[in-house]
Amino acid sequence: MKRIGLFGGSFDPVHTGHLLVACAAREERQLDRLYFIPAAQSPFKPESQLAPAADRLCLLRLALAGLPWCEVDDQEIRRGGISYTIDTLKDYVRRFPDAEISYLIGADHVPKLPQWRQASELARLATFLVITRPGEPETPLPPPFRGHRLSGFPFGVSASQIRSRVKAGLPIQYLTPPQVAEAIYNKGLYL
Ligand code: ATP
Numbered sequence: 532m533k534r535i536g537l538f539g540g541s542f543d544p545v546h547t548g549h550l551l552v553a554c555a556a557r558e559e560r561q562l563d564r565l566y567f568i569p570a571a572q573s574p575f576k577p578e579s580q581l582a583p584a585a586d587r588l589c590l591l592r593l594a595l596a597g598l599p600w601c602e603v604d605d606q607e608i609r610r611g612g613i614s615y616t617i618d619t620l621k622d623y624v625r626r627f628p629d630a631e632i633s634y635l636i637g638a639d640h641v642p643k644l645p646q647w648r649q650a651s652e653l654a655r656l657a658t659f660l661v662i663t664r665p666g667e668p669e670t671p672l673p674p675p676f677r678g679h680r681l682s683g684f685p686f687g688v689s690a691s692q693i694r695s696r697v698k699a700g701l702p703i704q705y706l707t708p709p710q711v712a713e714a715i716y717n718k719g720l721y722l
Contacts, residue, residue: 533630536565536660537623539607539616541573541690543581544715545594546707548688552662555683556635557600560660565635566604566623567591570614575643577613582720584608589718593710617649620656632656633678638663641670651675697721 536556542549545567553565569587573579581587588605595601606622607614616634623632634657636644641661647653659678663669665685672678688706696703698721703712715721 533564533627534560534562534633535623535627535630536560536562536633536635537568537619537657538565538635539568539570539614539619541576541579541581542567542569542587542591543690544587544590544693544707544711544720546688546690546693546711547705548664548686550594550708551684551686552635552637552681553598553601555662555681556633556660559681559683560633560679562633563600565601567595567601568604568607568619571608571611572613574613574615574648586718586720590711590714593714594708596710615648617647617653620653624656631658633658633660635660635662637661638667638670641672644676645673694721 538553540549556562557565569584569591571584588603588608591603595603607619620632620634636659638661644650654675654677659672659676660681661672661678662681662683663685665687693703693706697715
């Protein structure tokens with residue numbers, strides 16, 4: 532049975548934390564393929580102004596260039612509006628009916644899972660892989676959600692930290708791959 536991972540988020544921008552989560556999920560859960568799925572607009576941050584979708588996609592493609600088991604899926608951006616995970620998950624279930632589908636999620640989002648759209652259907656269709664950032668409490672998955680905790684390589688960087696460092700003129704090397712950092716500067720993002 533094929534094991535597929537889905538990794539949703541704003542990716543504004545993608546950073547080393549995301550990539551370490553991806554590597555841990557592949558290693559610890561033997562994923563065959565991992566799809567990075569940038570949201571058009573998060574239901575939990577409806578008012579937040581994101582960088583243009585084309586730029587977020589470009590940065591993701593640069594970050595994943597050397598990882599043949601990773602792929603960028605722009606379906607939420609093409610759909611537009613608020614991005615609901617259940618719509619994306621149903622698309623994967625339709626396309627890969629025989630696969631085991633896992634959804635990667637940061638521990639900070641776990642307590643709110645029961646509030647996600649069609650939560651019980653979501654819990655039925657996917658296994659959740661949870662990664663805790665350093666210093667974060669271990670949050671158990673609320674039933675009926677099921678899944679596994681990834682040990683990974685806990686790394687506390689966040690996209691908002693990168694945005695504020697760029698704005699403050701501080702370096703972002705090692706927080707995101709060099710080709711992503713270079714593109715952020717060349718495009719004049721987050722100033
Ligand atoms: P922001 O700082 O803008 O809120 P973010 O860094 O949390 O962004 P997202 O694109 O919103 O990035 O995250 C996508 C997913 O990756 C979420 O489930 C989030 O919890 C998880 N994630 C982000 N950074 C890390 C990290 N350093 N370690 C583990 N999980 C992370």
